[in-house]
Amino acid sequence: MKCDPNNNTCKGNCPCKEYCPLGSALKLIGGKWKIPILCALSQDGTTRYNELLRKLRGITNTMLASSLKELEADGLIYRRQYLEMPVRVEYEITDFCTDLLPILAQLAQWGVQTHKSK
């Protein structure tokens, strides 16, 4: 877990270090909707805003917009805006995020062992 026991000054997510890469990684995909959004984008490829809104049953306008903004700022997705009429905006997974997907797949596989319906 990339921790140094000799340095116990961590103020973040890890008890061992100032800066915990695991903590910062989890922040990027944290929150209620980021995983579902990435999941949808990784399956369907380039997707428009309202398409996402429909596919992610239950998400609100507010949460989709703010989540997309954060994901873009963190380099996980691209936002492409086409100045047509009406406006068209498309979202797509970045290479950085593509690197993440197989890791998440492993995590999902590990999670399968969890049979509890929590």
Next chain:
Amino acid sequence: MKCDPNNNTCKGNCPCKEYCPLGSALKLIGGKWKIPILCALSQDGTTRYNELLRKLRGITNTMLASSLKELEADGLIYRRQYLEMPVRVEYEITDFCTDLLPILAQLAQWGVQTHKSK
């Protein structure tokens, strides 16, 4: 990400399925303190309650107790109680959790690419 696009009835973390293993996996290690706890236990092995309390600088009694209880209920750690005087309780990582650690290490390595101080 183990999702089925043909089933859009997901009410959990994933837009594609009723039950998302990735979502349930992330729930097990979610919250503010579970990763730090697992990190400490994976480094130092078997550890006592008050030892954890000291090592995890900033954690409160309430959070340590509740986090440990959840981690045990989810099968990530063992709790062993020795009826000495005074009472001694030790916590340890389970094999199930040991399987998780290399995956988290990968996630941490991926997170290293994040240079933003968010």
Next chain:
DNA sequence: CGGGATCCCGAGCGATACTG
């Protein structure tokens, strides 16, 4: 020593309405 019981606050999220 290893917790439990309460109280409380603020972030995160939802609902609704509005806009370029």
Next chain:
DNA sequence: CAGTATCGCTCGGGATCCCG
């Protein structure tokens, strides 16, 4: 179409005190 603005609430987590 693709968002922003505001409000309000729930609930994760902190602080403090208590208990076997």
